[in-house]
Amino acid sequence: MTAWVLRATILGALVVALRVLLGVAMAAWPTYGTFWRAACLLVIVGVVVTWAVRDGRTGTDNLTVRWLAAGFAAGLASSAVCWVLDQVPGIELGDAGILYELTSAASFILLLIFLPALVGVAFGLSRSGRSDESATGAEQPELATTS
Template sequence: MNAWVLRAVGLGALTVVLRTLLGFAMVYWPTNGGWMRPLCLIVLVVAIVAWGYLDGRADRRAHPDPEHGTDLTMRWLKAAIAGGLGSGLVAWLLDFLPKFDLGDNGLLFELTAGASFIVLLIFVPGVIGVAAGRWLTGREHKKNGGAGAPAESVTPDPEPVSPEPAGV
């Protein structure tokens, strides 16, 4: 499976799960929405940044030279577009089921405005996580660069021995 497909499916599914949980919670505890919405947003952003960080760290370890790394921007952009459109479509379909309250948004809204928000919500924190992972791993590599090389043994120069004159 392509790396971007895995990210799109995983993060799109997490988005739908969080929207569904938020929908159920808003039905049963409508006065607690003030803290539940930001909590769901924080959970999603932390998951995205963490995954991006792991990507950046793995890429910097595989390619210590910054000029020869993998293009993770396109990987995250494709994952964000597919995750945003897929989560919007799945949320629209789930909204037809009884007891599911996901906002009663139309398909046009879910595939345009809703999906564009999710695309940005996946792409921007993902790229921030990649940059942080690359930067921190690069710093670690530079700091340990000398320590990772075998240390040269430092032996003092032997004192020169002056030849004794023969026959004195």
């Protein structure tokens, strides 16, 4: 399986599961909405940063494109799935329309995955002892001088 597809599938499923849990928690404890929303955001960001740090430490190429594609696919897919689930009686996810879900919510999920991933990759690259120049090419040989 392609690396970005794996990330998009797992992170999209995580977003859907957290939105369903958030809907249940908001119905049960509506006065703790801020706490539940912050907890869900921290879980998503924590998973993304941890995975991205691991990617950065391995030093593979095209991490920016990989995480952008994963965020885009996860955002669109999770928003579409959440809209479908919101149509099921008994599941409350906020009654957002399909236009909102596929534009604003998908964009938010994209940024929620992509931006922490860039931070995590940068941190992972810095912890691996490699810089961007040493990762892309060989070291320049020193010129010998004759006297």
